Amino acid sequence: MSLTCQVRISLNNLTKETAQAVKKALDPDNVNFPKGLSLNVENIDNKVVFNFENENSMKKLIGTIDEILAHVQVSLKVIG
Amino acid sequence: MIGLGIESTAHTFSCAVIKKNGKNGKILSDIRKIYRPPEGEGIHPREASRHHIENSSIVLSECLQEAKVTIKDIDIVSYAAGPGLGPCLRVGAVVARTLASYYKIPIYPVNHAIGHIELGKLLTGAKNPLVLLVSGGHTMILAFLNKQWRVFGETLDITLGQLLDQFGRSIGFASPCGVNIENLASTSSKYVPLPYSVKGNDVSFSGLLSASKSIVLKSKADACYSLQETAFAMISETVERALSFTEKKELLIVGGVAANKRLSEMLKDVCKRHGCKFFVTPLKFAGDCGSQICWTGLLENQIKKGVSLEDTFVTQSWRLDSVTVNY
Numbered sequence: 001m002s003l004t005c006q007v008r009i010s011l012n013n014l015t016k017e018t019a020q021a022v023k024k025a026l027d028p029d030n031v032n033f034p035k036g037l038s039l040n041v042e043n044i045d046n047k048v049v050f051n052f053e054n055e056n057s058m059k060k061l062i063g064t065i066d067e068i069l070a071h072v073q074v075s076l077k078v079i080g
Numbered sequence: 081m082i083g084l085g086i087e088s089t090a091h092t093f094s095c096a097v098i099k100k101n102g103k104n105g106k107i108l109s110d111i112r113k114i115y116r117p118p119e120g121e122g123i124h125p126r127e128a129s130r131h132h133i134e135n136s137s138i139v140l141s142e143c144l145q146e147a148k149v150t151i152k153d154i155d156i157v158s159y160a161a162g163p164g165l166g167p168c169l170r171v172g173a174v175v176a177r178t179l180a181s182y183y184k185i186p187i188y189p190v191n192h193a194i195g196h197i198e199l200g201k202l203l204t205g206a207k208n209p210l211v212l213l214v215s216g217g218h219t220m221i222l223a224f225l226n227k228q229w230r231v232f233g234e235t236l237d238i239t240l241g242q243l244l245d246q247f248g249r250s251i252g253f254a255s256p257c258g259v260n261i262e263n264l265a266s267t268s269s270k271y272v273p274l275p276y277s278v279k280g281n282d283v284s285f286s287g288l289l290s291a292s293k294s295i296v297l298k299s300k301a302d303a304c305y306s307l308q309e310t311a312f313a314m315i316s317e318t319v320e321r322a323l324s325f326t327e328k329k330e331l332l333i334v335g336g337v338a339a340n341k342r343l344s345e346m347l348k349d350v351c352k353r354h355g356c357k358f359f360v361t362p363l364k365f366a367g368d369c370g371s372q373i374c375w376t377g378l379l380e381n382q383i384k385k386g387v388s389l390e391d392t393f394v395t396q397s398w399r400l401d402s403v404t405v406n407y
Contacts, residue, residue, distance in 0.1 A: 021182035024389050025174045067167070070133045074171060075178040077137035 005061060007052040011072065018079055019048050025075045026068065034060050039068070048072075081381065082108075084143075084154045084179070085374025088172030089164025089192045090216065091115040091123050091255075093132040095140050096370030097147035097154070100378045105202050108147035110364075110371045111139050119254040122245070129167035136175050143370070151183055156386065158377020161189030162398035163217060169394040177392055186386030188377040189393060193218055193400040195372030196361075197229065200334035202375055204359035210328040212319055212347070215335030215367075216241030216256070219283065219315075221322045224405070231401050232322040233281035240311060240337050243285040247307060250293050251300050256367075262340055265308045268301035274310045281321055283314045312343045320350045332359040338366040379407045 014022070023043045030039050036055035041048065050068060054061040081101075087094040094112040098105045115131035117123055144150060159176035162169060173189075180187035196218075197211050210232070211222040219235035238246070241258070248257020274291045277284040288310055296303040323331065331351050337343060338361050351358040365371055383406045 017182060021178050024181040025177035028177070028390060028392050029170050029173065029394065067170075070130075071170065071174045074133050074136050074174050078140060078175050078178045079182050080137075 002055060005054050005058065007061065007065060009050045009052075009065070009069070011048045012046070014046050014048065016046050018076070019043055019046050021079060022048050022072060022075045026071055029071075033064070037061060037064060039064065081155050081378060082149060082153055083374045083378040083381070084157045085190070085370040085372070085377055086157070086159040086172045086176050087192070087195075087368050087370045087373045088132050088168050089160045089162070089368060090168060091128055092368040093135050093139055093171070094368065094370035095143035096374045097143060097149060098371060098374045098378060105375055105378065107371050108149070109143045110369050111143040111146060112369060113139055117255055120249050120252055122249065122255060123165070125165040125167045128165060129171055132168055132171040136171060140175065151179065154179075154183075154185055156186045156188060156377055156381050158188040158190045158373050158380070160192040160195065160373050161393060162192065162395035164192060164396060166394065166396050169396065173392060173394050177389055180392075181389060186381070187389065187392055188380050188386055190373045190376045190380070191398055191400050191403050192368075192373070193220075194229065194403055194405070195376045196334040197222070197332075198376045198379060199365055199369075199372040200332050200359070200361040203362055203365055204332060206330045206332045206357075206359045208328065209330035209332035209359060210319070210322055210326055212315065212331065212333045213335045214240045214315070214333065214337035214343070216245060218335060220400075221281070221319055222400075223322070223326045223328060227404050227406060229400050229403070229405070232326065233283070233318040236279065236282050236284045237286040238289065240285065240315065241335070243289055243307075243311060244337065246289055247292050251296055251303075256336065258337060258340055261304045261308065262342060264301050265304035265342070268299070268305035270299070270302045270305065271309055272302055272306040274306050276310055276314060278314050278317055281318050283318060285311060308340075308342055312346050315343065316346045316350050319347060320354070323350065323354045323356060328356065330357045330359060332361075334361045334366070336367040339363050382407045
């Protein structure tokens with residue numbers, strides 16, 4: 001049985017500049033995902049929205065979400 | 081011109097601020113936090129990156145505070161883009177990109193190994209040296225020719241730093257083990273024959289590692305002494321051959337293992353025989369640090385205006401002999 005999982009994470013209430021900085025800080029590393037895993041990041045005004053989609057391995061999806069959110073945390077702390 | 085450099089290739093997360101004036105650089109601050117794996121264990125990339133994630137903003141603010149500058153005083157930001165551990169490299173890159181994007185600061189990806197060399201040259205005053213780069217990630221003999229660092233010998237398997245760390249961990253030391261091995265080795269003078277493997281002008285340490293582990297039961301001190309003497313003699317032989325071939329009149333040691341006094345002692349003898357000046361990076365800056373990244377970024381700033389954020393890559397295996405140096 002194949003399983004497809006979609007996860008949408010939205011970071012709200014940022015300033016427009018912060019939202020843009022977070023997206024630009026993370027974008028260059030969002031390449032070469034394992035087969036079946038994809039990530040689309042949108043910058044909508046004062047929000048950053050992460051759309052994850054994955055087929056089969058949940059472990060890969062959880063690991064990727066974990067790393068992306070850790071990087072978001074780093075980015076937000078650096079801006080202060 | 082004031083630069084901020086961010087280092088995060090392996091166990092060290094470091095930020096440094098350097099003020100550049102012409103060809104001179106003054107280190108205003110260099111703050112580090114180092115991930116320490118449990119005794120007997122090696123570095124785990126994910127755990128090290130967790131360490132960097134938790135400490136990055138603290139290190140950055142301490143660094144700016146010590147340099148007595150604010151982020152608005154920073155003219156360029158540079159970061160270690162490789163070679164190194166992927167999860168660790170990405171943390172430093174995220175910090176640099178965030179600052180570059182939010183505060184509109186030019187950004188420079190820097191090769192970590194070239195950073196060691198450039199900082200070594202800045203701090204010692206060496207002009208055109210043969211370089212011995214010895215660390216946990218590298219064992220290379222290098223000379224600069226036609227805008228590139230050329231390799232005149234390197235390890236065929238593990239690095240000198242890995243040899244010391246893997247052996248040290250096997251006898252219960254915590255990484256990095258170089259200082260503990262050096263201290264224990266200094267209590268012995270009994271040499272136990274071990275495999276000596278120089279092929280062409282390259283070295284191989286894996287057989288030496290296995291053999292050293294097999295003699296450790298008799299005496300840890302003798303094993304440490306014999307390991308150091310054998311490994312450093314191999315390095316000295318290859319350095320001497322490279323000095324003869326290149327006819328360089330300066331030798332510079334850079335990288336974490338540059339801190340080892342016995343290695344320096346043996347290489348000083350080599351230099352005497354060749355009428356060559358001997359330089360070693362000061363202990364505080366021999367290991368991984370933000371200064372090496374910051375200074376190299378400032379040098380690159382002399383010839384280019386940074387790169388666009390889309391091109392701020394990280395590359396785990398970015399060889400220094402593939403980098404064109406134009407400054």
